[in-house]
Amino acid sequence: MPSDPRPRRSIALPLAGAALSALLVAAAPVATTPASPIYGVTLPDGYRDWRLIAPALEDAPLDELRAVLGNDLAVKAYRDGTLPFPDGAVLVKLAWKRTRSPAFEPATVPGRATTVQVMVKDSRRYPESGGWGFGRFIDGAPVDEAQHQTCFACHEARVRNHDFVFTRYAR
Amino acid sequence: MPSDPRPRRSIALPLAGAALSALLVAAAPVATTPASPIYGVTLPDGYRDWRLIAPALEDAPLDELRAVLGNDLAVKAYRDGTLPFPDGAVLVKLAWKRTRSPAFEPATVPGRATTVQVMVKDSRRYPESGGWGFGRFIDGAPVDEAQHQTCFACHEARVRNHDFVFTRYAR
Numbered sequence: 010m011p012s013d014p015r016p017r018r019s020i021a022l023p024l025a026g027a028a029l030s031a032l033l034v035a036a037a038p039v040a041t042t043p044a045s046p047i048y049g050v051t052l053p054d055g056y057r058d059w060r061l062i063a064p065a066l067e068d069a070p071l072d073e074l075r076a077v078l079g080n081d082l083a084v085k086a087y088r089d090g091t092l093p094f095p096d097g098a099v100l101v102k103l104a105w106k107r108t109r110s111p112a113f114e115p116a117t118v119p120g121r122a123t124t125v126q127v128m129v130k131d132s133r134r135y136p137e138s139g140g141w142g143f144g145r146f147i148d149g150a151p152v153d154e155a156q157h158q159t160c161f162a163c164h165e166a167r168v169r170n171h172d173f174v175f176t177r178y179a180r
Numbered sequence: 181m182p183s184d185p186r187p188r189r190s191i192a193l194p195l196a197g198a199a200l201s202a203l204l205v206a207a208a209p210v211a212t213t214p215a216s217p218i219y220g221v222t223l224p225d226g227y228r229d230w231r232l233i234a235p236a237l238e239d240a241p242l243d244e245l246r247a248v249l250g251n252d253l254a255v256k257a258y259r260d261g262t263l264p265f266p267d268g269a270v271l272v273k274l275a276w277k278r279t280r281s282p283a284f285e286p287a288t289v290p291g292r293a294t295t296v297q298v299m300v301k302d303s304r305r306y307p308e309s310g311g312w313g314f315g316r317f318i319d320g321a322p323v324d325e326a327q328h329q330t331c332f333a334c335h336e337a338r339v340r341n342h343d344f345v346f347t348r349y350a351r
Contacts, residue, residue, distance in 0.1 A: 058231055060229055061228075061249065063247075064245045064246065065289045066287065067287050075235065076235045076247065076350070078232065103350070116236050118348065119234050119236075122350075175281070175283055175284055179274070
């Protein structure tokens with residue numbers, strides 16, 4: 010499991026002129042929001058509009074409804090059965106405390122948003138963690154380094170045979 | 181609750197020439213898959229790629245994970261807080277039996293797909309059901325008329341104050 014903080018892409022920006030910065034912004038996802046420790050992963054722009062991979066439920070004590078969304082590369086890889094996922098694939102897991110529907114008692118529905126968790130595939134940037142960078146965010150801010158040190162260990166132990174990704178595409 | 185079967189748009193097609201049929205197909209969503217009784221609602225093309233409104237869990241005995249997706253008009257209405265929903269808004273609810281994740285015991289994930297349920301807003305076509313047409317499908321085929329007769333009665337009784345729509349947008 011990687012423990013050395015990786016350089017964030019945004020570190021280089023103050024050194025560059027405005028024109029170069031604009032070029033970099035256009036060319037690659039540059040950190041405009043706080044980045045996760047260890048991995049330097051940020052919340053991707055527009056992820057709430059990405060397509061659904063699958064919903065899930067996490068038991069108590071978390072008691073959360075979740076939905077994993079993927080960018081176009083991730084969705085295509087799932088549908089084509091491509092493993093490992095290609096560089097550029099990004100998965101975002103949204104989570105909410107589940108709460109009883111006020112309108113329909115047998116259903117539970119999303120309540121308060123809790124975490125947003127991101128996996129970014131970049132095999133050159135993240136060679137020590139299966140090619141994946143991880144970020145866990147609460148209210149838009151990354152959680153601490155200790156929490157990020159647990160990400161890959163768990164993915165590696167449990168879903169190495171699915172390119173370290175838990176979620177399967179819901180058909 | 182409407183009980184008279186409404187004419188399906190496809191009924192007119194055998195009377196028209198090939199050119200006119202092609203025109204109609206291009207101009208409006210014409211039934212290319214079996215349509216629901218009462219409402220004549222079909223599964224919309226490409227709905228699996230629509231954006232997520234919210235996930236949900238239905239308790240036993242159904243024991244289903246669900247995800248409601250919306251077309252662009254529906255998503256915009258949710259985000260803008262527009263009620264009633266505009267004509268053309270469509271919601272699709274996908275449902276799967278939930279099953280214990282083989283990789284992570286505290287989670288349940290989608291298993292076998294069960295129903296796909298569709299709501300289409302067309303206030304002129306469906307004046308007797310709050311402007312909504314309903315369709316419930318299993319393996320792409322609509323369920324019977326008796327089941328469709330229950331749709332609006334339940335929506336009317338429980339969520340009249342939200343334009344007859346249960347699902348809220350998960351933020």
